[in-house]
Every structure is written in C-alpha cells, then in structure tokens.
Amino acid sequence: MNKIYLIIQREYLSRVRKKSFIIMTVLGPVLMAALILLPALIVTMGDNTEKIVAVINPTKQFDSVLKDSKSVKYLNLGNTKLEEAKKAFKQSNYYAILEIPDSVADNGDVKMYSEKQPSLEVKMFISNQIEKELEREKLKRKGIDENILNAIKSNVNIKTIKWTKEGAEKQTSTEIAMAVGFIAAIMIYMFVFIYGAQVMRGVIEEKTSRVIEILISSVKPFQLMMGKIIGIGMVVMTQFLLWIVLTLAIVTVAKTALMPNQSETVKQSMTQNVIQSATHQQQPALPDNMIGEIFTSLGNMNIPLIIFCFIFYFLGGYLLYSSLFAAIGAAVDNETDTQQFMLPITIPLILAFVMAQAIIQNPEGQLSFWFSIIPLTSPIIMMVRIPFEVPVWQLILSMALLVLTFIGTTWMAGKIYRTGILMYGKKVNYQELWKWLRYHN
Amino acid sequence: MDFFVAQDIVKRYADQLALDKVGINVKEGTIFGLLGPNGAGKTTLIRIINQITAPDEGQVYFAGEKLKNSHVDQIGYLPEERGLYKKMKIGEQALYLAQLKGISRTDALKKLKYWFEKFEIQSWWDKKVEELSKGMQQKVQFIITVLHSPKLLIFDEPFSGFDPINASLMKDEILNLKKQGSTIIFSTHNMSSVEELCDDIALIDKGRTILKGDIKDIKKTYKTNIFEVSFQGDLDKLKNIAPEHFSVDKMSSYDHTLTAQIRILNSLSTNELLTHIMKCGNIISFNEIVPSMNDIFIKVVGENK
Numbered sequence: 001m002n003k004i005y006l007i008i009q010r011e012y013l014s015r016v017r018k019k020s021f022i023i024m025t026v027l028g029p030v031l032m033a034a035l036i037l038l039p040a041l042i043v044t045m046g047d048n049t050e051k052i053v054a055v056i057n058p059t060k061q062f063d064s065v066l067k068d069s070k071s072v073k074y075l076n077l078g079n080t081k082l083e084e085a086k087k088a089f090k091q092s093n094y095y096a097i098l099e100i101p102d103s104v105a106d107n108g109d110v111k112m113y114s115e116k117q118p119s120l121e122v123k124m125f126i127s128n129q130i131e132k133e134l135e136r137e138k139l140k141r142k143g144i145d146e147n148i149l150n151a152i153k154s155n156v157n158i159k160t161i162k163w164t165k166e167g168a169e170k171q172t173s174t175e176i177a178m179a180v181g182f183i184a185a186i187m188i189y190m191f192v193f194i195y196g197a198q199v200m201r202g203v204i205e206e207k208t209s210r211v212i213e214i215l216i217s218s219v220k221p222f223q224l225m226m227g228k229i230i231g232i233g234m235v236v237m238t239q240f241l242l243w244i245v246l247t248l249a250i251v252t253v254a255k256t257a258l259m260p261n262q263s264e265t266v267k268q269s270m271t272q273n274v275i276q277s278a279t280h281q282q283q284p285a286l287p288d289n290m291i292g293e294i295f296t297s298l299g300n301m302n303i304p305l306i307i308f309c310f311i312f313y314f315l316g317g318y319l320l321y322s323s324l325f326a327a328i329g330a331a332v333d334n335e336t337d338t339q340q341f342m343l344p345i346t347i348p349l350i351l352a353f354v355m356a357q358a359i360i361q362n363p364e365g366q367l368s369f370w371f372s373i374i375p376l377t378s379p380i381i382m383m384v385r386i387p388f389e390v391p392v393w394q395l396i397l398s399m400a401l402l403v404l405t406f407i408g409t410t411w412m413a414g415k416i417y418r419t420g421i422l423m424y425g426k427k428v429n430y431q432e433l434w435k436w437l438r439y440h441n
Numbered sequence: 442m443d444f445f446v447a448q449d450i451v452k453r454y455a456d457q458l459a460l461d462k463v464g465i466n467v468k469e470g471t472i473f474g475l476l477g478p479n480g481a482g483k484t485t486l487i488r489i490i491n492q493i494t495a496p497d498e499g500q501v502y503f504a505g506e507k508l509k510n511s512h513v514d515q516i517g518y519l520p521e522e523r524g525l526y527k528k529m530k531i532g533e534q535a536l537y538l539a540q541l542k543g544i545s546r547t548d549a550l551k552k553l554k555y556w557f558e559k560f561e562i563q564s565w566w567d568k569k570v571e572e573l574s575k576g577m578q579q580k581v582q583f584i585i586t587v588l589h590s591p592k593l594l595i596f597d598e599p600f601s602g603f604d605p606i607n608a609s610l611m612k613d614e615i616l617n618l619k620k621q622g623s624t625i626i627f628s629t630h631n632m633s634s635v636e637e638l639c640d641d642i643a644l645i646d647k648g649r650t651i652l653k654g655d656i657k658d659i660k661k662t663y664k665t666n667i668f669e670v671s672f673q674g675d676l677d678k679l680k681n682i683a684p685e686h687f688s689v690d691k692m693s694s695y696d697h698t699l700t701a702q703i704r705i706l707n708s709l710s711t712n713e714l715l716t717h718i719m720k721c722g723n724i725i726s727f728n729e730i731v732p733s734m735n736d737i738f739i740k741v742v743g744e745n746k
Contacts, residue, residue, distance in 0.1 A: 006540050014529065210524030214585070217491040217518040218541040220510075422493070424522075435455055 004223045004230075011202070011231025016238060025239050029246035037254050051095035051122060056082055059102050065133040072125055074098075086113060098126065105134060162389075177387035178360050180301065184310050184383040189353045192317045192379070193346075195236050196325040200338065202228050203329030203421070212421045221418035226410070229322045233315065301387060309386050312399060317379030320406040321345065327413035330420030331428045352377035356384050363388040373398050375405035412437060443502075444469035444624040445490070445593060450499035452485055459485045460496070461648040467593075467626060467641070472619055474639035474656070475628040476734075478742055481645045483628050484521070487595055490626070491518050504592065514543035517591035521598045521628075523582050525570045532566035535585050542589040549588065556584045575602050583611060587618060594618060594625045600634060612638065632734040644738065646745050656734070663737045666705040667730040668714065671698055674722010682717050698725060 015021055054075045055066060066074045075094070077085055085097050096114035104110055110130060112118055139146055160174060203225075206212045215224055328341040352371065359368045363385045372382040372390070378398045382390070419436040420428070445467040452460040460482045467473040477483050488494045489501065492513055501508040503515075526534055532553065539549035557563045560580055570578060579602045587594065596615065600608045615638065619625055627639060635642065636656070643653035652659065667690070676699050680689050686709045692701040699722075705714060711729075718724055732740075 003541055003543075006537065010537055205526075209527055210520070210522045211526055213493075213520040213522060214518065214525075214538060215541070216493050217516070217520075218513060218538070422488075439455075 003219045004227045007219065007224060007227025008231040008234065011228050012234050012238075015198075015232065015235045021235070021239070025242050026246070028239075028243050029250055032243070032247050033250040033254060037251065052093055053122070053126070054085060054092070054094045054097045055100065056080060056085060056097065057100045059100075061137075062100055062130065062133060065129055066126075067129065069125060072122055082113075089113070089115075095122070100130070104130070105137060108134065177301070180306065181363075181384040181387040182356065182360060184306070184386075185353070185356045185380045188310070188314050188317055188379050188383055189349065191236055191240070191314060192321050193349060195232055195318065196322045199229055199232050199322040200325035200329035201335065202232070203326050203417070204332065204335055204338075207330065207421050208334060216418075216421070221421060222414045225323070225326050225414060225417050229319065229326060229410075232322070233318055236314075236318065302389070306386055309395075310383060313379040313383055313402070316375075316399070316402040316406055320375065320379075320402065320409050321349065323406065323410040323413035327416040327420070330417040331423075331433060332420075333424060337428075348376035349380070352380040356380055359384050369394065373401060375402045378402055415439065442469050443467065444504055445626070446500075446502040447486070447489070448500045448502075450486065450489060450496045450501070452482075452489065452494070452496050458648050460489075462499070463645060463648065463650050464499075465643045465650070465653065467624055469624050470619065470622055471640040472615070472625045472627050472638050474635045474642035475626055475645070476630075476632075476635065476642055476738065477645035482648045483645055484597070486645070487518070487597060487626070487628065490593075490595060491516060514589065515592045517542075517586045517589065517594045519582060519586040519594075519596045519599055521601075523579070525578065525582065525585075527571040528569055530567050530569055531573070531581055534570065535581065535588065538585050539588045542591075544589045552588050552590070553584070556588065560584070576604060576607060579603060580607070583614070587614075592622075592624060594623050595628070596625065597628045598630070599627070600629070600631065632738055636734050642734075644741060646742050651745050652737075652741050659737065660731055660734075663732045663740070665730070665732060668703050668705070668711070668727065669700065669730055670703060670718055670727045671700045671725040672718060672722040673698055673725065676701070676721075679718060679721040682721060686717070687714060702730065 049071065050073055051071055052073050052075050054077050055062070056077050057063065058079070063076060068074055077097075082097070082099055089097060094114075096112050096118050099111040099113070101109065101111075108131075110127070112123070112126075136146060139149060206215065219227075324345050328338055328345070331341065332338050355367070355371055355377065359365075359371065359381055362368060368381065368385055371377045372385050373394065375398075379402065382395070382398050386395075416433055416436050419439055426432070443466045446465070448464050449462045450460050450464065451458070451462060463482065463486060465473070465475070465486075475483055475486065485494070489496050490508075492508065492510065503509075503512045506512075529537075535553050536546060536549050539553070540546060544552075557566065562577075562580065565573065565577070565581070570581070573581070583599070586596075599611060599615070603611060612634070615625065615627075627635070629635060639656050641653070641655055642659065643650050645651070676689075676692065679701070686707060687703050687705045690702045690704055692699060694700070703714065703718075715724070715727065718727075
C-alpha cells in the first residue's frame with residue numbers, strides 16, 4: 001500500500017510542478033474573471049470621457065428633452081446653420097453635430113455628423129431621448145393620457161415556486177437551474193476528456209520509454225495503473241479548487257479595488273448586456289430585482305447536494321473513463337495508434353454532451369431518465385438534471401450503477417493493461433484485446 | 442546451498458508453450474548464466490522470477506521460501522530493454538525507483554550518494570535523463586538496479602551499450618557484488634563474458650533446459666581430445682607414425698614452423714602423444730584445445746533442432 005502512495009505522489013508532484021499546470025491554473029481564473037468583469041469595465045471606462053454633442057434644432061422642441069449624462073454633454077447651437085457648424089467643427093472640441101430637422105416628427109430622421117464613427121452607446125442614448133419625446137408628442141396629439149398608458153404597461157414575470165414534501169414553499173428559477181446544470185455538465189465533460197487523455201499519455205510514456213519493465217518488477221501493474229489514475233485525479237481536484245478560490249479572489253479584489261464606487265454598474269453589467277446598461281437610466285429597477293432573484297433561487301437550491309453530486313459524478317466519470325484510457329495507452333505503442341480505440345470511448349462522451357442540450361429542455365423526460373441512468377453518459381446528463389431535483393431512487397440507482405461500472409471497467413482495464421504494457425511491436429485489434437481479457441496471469 | 446530454485450516451470454501463452462518444464466538452481470553467492478538463443482524463453486523465465494507474470498505450473502523458491510510478493514524488494518532487475526523517465530531528473534528518479542523497492546528515502550539518499558561518488562557522476566544529479574548519452578543512462582540504470590542492495594540480482598545483457606572501458610568497469614562491479622554475497626543471474630549472448638564471470642549455467646532452447654551445470658564440468662564433457670602442436674620437422678612422418686592412435690587434422694605453416702591439430706582416437710595419454718611427435722621434429726608449443734562456450738552453445742543448440 002505504501003508503494004501505491006509513492007506512485008500517487010510522483011504522478012501528482014510531477015504534474016503539479018509543471019509550468020503548463022501552473023500557467024493554466026493561474027490563467028484560467030484570470031480569463032474567467034476577465035469574462036465576468038470585462039463588460040463592466042468597458043461600460044465604466046466608456047463613461048470616463050466627456051463628449052460634446054452640438055445640437056441644431058430649429059423647432060427648439062427638443063431643448064428641454066436632451067438632458068446631459070455623465071458622458072454626453074449637449075451644446076445648443078441655436079439658429080446656427082449646419083454649414084457654419086460644419087466649418088466650425090475643426091476648431092471646436094465637438095464630438096458630433098446633431099441635426100434634428102423639423103420633419104423628424106413625420107419620418108424620425110435625425111442626422112449626426114462627426115469625424116469618427118460615433119459609439120453605439122452615444123447613439124442609443126440620444127435616440128432614446130428623442131424617441132421618448134416623439135412618442136409623448138404623438139400620444140398628446142391623439143389625445144391619449146400618458147398616465148393611462150403607463151398604467152396599462154405590463155410586464156409578466158413568472159416566479160416559479162415549488163413545494164417541498166413538508167409543504168414549505170421555495171422560490172426557484174428555471175433559468176438558473178439550467179445554467180447551473182449546464183455549467184456542471186460542461187466542466188465534467190471537459191475534465192474527463194482532458195485528464196483521461198493525460199492518463200493515457202502517461203501510460204504510453206512509460207511504455208515507450210521502457211521504464212515500465214523496472215516499475216512492474218517493483219509494483220503490481222494494477223497498483224501502477226491505479227496510482228496513476230488517482231494521482232492525476234488529485235491534480236484535477238487541485239486545479240479545480242485553485243480555480244474556484246482564485247476566481248473568487250480576483251473577482252472580489254477587482255470589484256473593490258478597481259471600481260470602488262461602481263459596484264452597482266458591475267452587478268448590472270453582469271446580468272445585462274452592454275447596450276442595456278448604457279441606457280440604464282430608463283429602467284433601473286429590473287437588474288436589482290434579477291440579482292435578488294438569482295440569489296434567492298440559488299439559495300433555495302440544494303447547493304450541498306449539487307456540490308456533492310458534482311464531485312461524485314466527476315470522480316465516477318473520471319475513474320470510469322480514465323481506466324479505459326489507461327487500457328488504450330497500454331495496448332498501443334505510440335499515440336498515433338490510439339485512434340481506433342479512442343472512438344468507442346469518445347462517442348458516449350460526445351453523445352452525452354450533445355444530448356445535454358436536449359435534456360435541459362425537458363429534464364424529466366424518458367430520454368433524460370435513461371441517459372442519466374446509463375453509466376457511460378450519467379456523469380454528464382445527471383448533472384444537467386440535478387438542479388431540477390431528481391427523485392432520490394433515480395439518483396441512487398444512477399450512482400450505484402456508476403460505481404459498479406467503474407469497478408468493472410477498472411478490472412477490465414487492469415487486465416488489458418498488464419498484458420499490453422509488456423507487448424511491443426504488435427498491431428493490436430479488438431480480437432487481441434478480448435484474448436488479453438481472458439488471460440489469467 | 443541453493444538460493445533460488447525453479448522447478449518444472451510451465452508457461453503457456455495463447456498459442457504457444459513458452460516454457461516447458463524448465464528448472465534452474467542458483468547457488469548462493471554465485472553468478473549463474475542464463476543462456477539461450479533469441480526467443481528461447483529466457484525473458485519469460487526472468488519475468489516469472491520478478492513476479493511480473495506467474496507460471497502456469499511448477500514451483501519457485503526464493504531463499505528457501507516459496508516465492509511471494511514481498512520478495513520483489515530483494516530482487517534487483519536490469520532489463521534488456523531499459524529506459525527511464527526522460528523528463529525526470531536523475532537524482533529524483535533514482536530515489537523514486539529505490540523507494541518503490543521498499544527502502545526509505547534517507548537510506549536511498551545515502552546509498553545513492555555512495556554510488557554517485559564511486560562512479561564520479563555527482564554532477565548528473567539534477568540532469569534530466571534525455572540530456573545524457575546512452576552509455577551514461579546505462580550507468581544510472583545500473584546504479585538503480587543495485588541501489589537497494591538486493592540479495593538476488595538479475596542482469597539481462599548488462600554490457601550492451603557500454604564502451605570497453607565502462608564494460609570492464611561494470612564487470613568489476615558485478616564481481617564485487619558477488620564478493621559481497623549477492624547472488625546473480627546473468628543473461629547474455631556474449632559467451633566470452635559468460636566464461637569470465639559465471640560459475641554455473643543453464644542453456645534454454647525452445648522452452649526447455651537443454652544443458653545445465655558447473656561451467657567447468659560442462660567444458661570437460663564437451664572436450665574433444667584435440668591438441669594443437671607447433672613444431673619444426675617432418676609432417677608426413679607425423680601423419681604416418683601412429684595413425685591408429687591419432688589423426689592430424691588442420692595444419693598451417695609459417696616461417697618453417699608447422700602448426701597442426703591432433704585428435705586422439707583412443708586412450709593415448711598426452712605423454713605418449715608427445716613422444717610420438719618428438720620423433721618427428723622439434724616441439725615449440727603444445728596445448729589442449731578446450732571448447733569455448735561459444736562452440737558449445739552452437740553445438741548444443743544446433744543439435745536440438
């Protein structure tokens with residue numbers, strides 16, 4: 001037993017110390033944090049420069065409507081002619097010249113002259129204000145009271161509330177459940193694939209460098225295989241843990257240090273897209289609500305169960321597939337020969353991943369049930385279903401089958417492995433593998 | 442006393458019989474030559490000793506006990522196809538492999554320092570294997586094999602890849618290990634090194650032991666009663682002096698000196714033979730032609746076809 005510990009230690013340390021591991025571990029969270037923070041940063045940075053927009057508005061109808069914002073300042077040029085304003089543009093510090101002709105009420109055409117292409121943010125900001133005024137004007141002309149209009153505006157927001165067996169009510173969100181399930185499934189898929197392939201490459205390395213003969217004169221082949229699988233599994237868990245910790249740290253630090261006064265903007269931009277948040281003056285109430293909803297429905301999910309299942313299904317899926325990967329590595333002489341055996345292993349994984357998108361639409365259906373029970377696909381599919389709460393018996397059945405299957409596959413892989421690692425220069429096919437399975441050495 | 446015994450070992454692979462009732466006895470503190478042509482089953486037998494694979498039939502005893510799992514720690518194995526982790530540093534790798542053989546890290550470190558100093562390779566400690574030449578890698582591999590002071594050492598073609606200087610250095614080390622009490626199984630195709638090093642041998646061919654025993658006894662049995670004599674005199678006279686007692690086979694002449702191989706046909710003693718030759722000329726040298734292991738190997742394996 002001491003020996004398997006040594007193997008785990010070597011497999012773990014030799015990978016954790018690698019530059020590529022350190023870079024990936026540090027870069028991963030930076031990228032993730034950037035993905036979260038960048039939209040917010042773009043918005044806040046865009047706000048920093050003041051843009052002067054010169055307005056030519058003969059009717060003066062819009063003088064009171066065009067209100068300055070942090071980034072856009074209006075300058076009323078009064079009766080100045082467009083041609084003059086254009087001439088003056090070079091010497092001025094104008095960002096753009098806005099011409100609102102009299103005909104705007106009929107066709108909605110407004111012209112904006114500038115040297116550079118005006119930003120979407122500025123364009124949206126201005127057109128919003130003008131549109132509002134035009135709408136108000138039209139309503140007035142048709143004799144509709146604005147207050148009535150506001151009163152009949154409706155916004156339907158279905159809050160989903162579930163009963164527990166005890167009768168307690170919980171507010172939930174289908175969208176959040178979908179997101180949580182899908183992210184968990186993608187991560188399991190990725191990690192099983194990347195690190196399963198690492199196990200395979202490790203086996204091939206030992207075989208081609210011929211160090212294998214020395215190793216198995218010291219330890220049992222099965223110990224060696226399991227040591228490698230467990231060691232690499234621990235590398236995954238380490239990377240995973242570090243990613244979570246680092247991402248959280250970076251996000252919090254960035255939030256407080258980079259933008260101390262604008263955490264509100266950050267929150268909004270996390271839930272809205274850039275354009276919406278650029279015009280947030282009009283609809284400030286919604287994002288706050290959403291954040292609140294996200295947190296209540298997250299809080300109402302069974303987070304410990306989800307985390308437990310994630311770890312369980314990751315480990316189960318990883319053990320199942322990596323032992324098969326190890327067997328492939330043992331059966332071939334070099335990496336280019338792995339193709340023919342890789343296919344039957346990657347098909348269920350990819351199938352599960354593709355199916356996940358259908359499953360998420362209908363997590364209670366027949367298809368969902370079977371794919372979350374069959375062990376080859378259950379690690380991915382069950383994770384999609386878990387946020388929607390799965391009957392306990394299904395969960396237990398799926399987990400038990402997964403455990404039984406990975407015991408089966410490791411046993412099988414162990415047999416192929418022990419024969420394969422000492423076999424050189426032989427083109428191996430499935431018939432040959434079947435023969436190895438029946439050896440009793 | 443026999444330190445290692447294998448009795449009636451049978452090992453079948455799906456479509457062939459790799460070992461068919463093979464038996465070897467290795468005496469404690471000796472060097473045992475395991476010989477045989479390619480594909481004879483030597484590697485299979487070595488793998489059985491290392492418990493990499495198990496025999497289908499037969500018994501294996503190690504130091505008087507039935508071979509069991511814990512014995513692998515007392516065996517050092519230098520495989521023919523050798524290799525190390527290419528990207529791992531030498532020192533770290535040697536420590537790891539020694540620990541896998543069951544010795545503690547501190548012990549391994551102490552012994553490793555001793556060997557590195559002995560071979561004057563301390564500067565290699567932090568080098569990766571891929572940075573070393575093949576010969577250098579072999580040296581490291583040799584150290585790793587003997588590092589945990591095993592009672593039984595198995596060397597499979599230990600001198601391949603070494604230049605003559607390093608090969609003789611390794612030879613001395615192997616003899617040294619023998620002196621310190623290690624029992625050594627030595628497998629090679631290089632018959633001259635077998636004659637230099639081995640006490641006993643077993644010759645395996647097609648999964649069977651076809652010859653085994655003390656190397657001196659074997660040579661004695663394969664003696665062909667041929668003597669080589671160089672003399673200055675009359676060759677025709679020698680041929681006809683006593684044709685019923687001996688025949689003159691090969692001959693050559695160089696600078697008035699004739700060299701002939703003489704085969705004794707009956708129980709003629711060497712003294713009597715010399716008297717016959719003296720009558721024909723002046724003897725310069727006379728010695729018995731002892732068959733080399735190489736000749737015996739070729740003869741025995743050839744007869745086994």
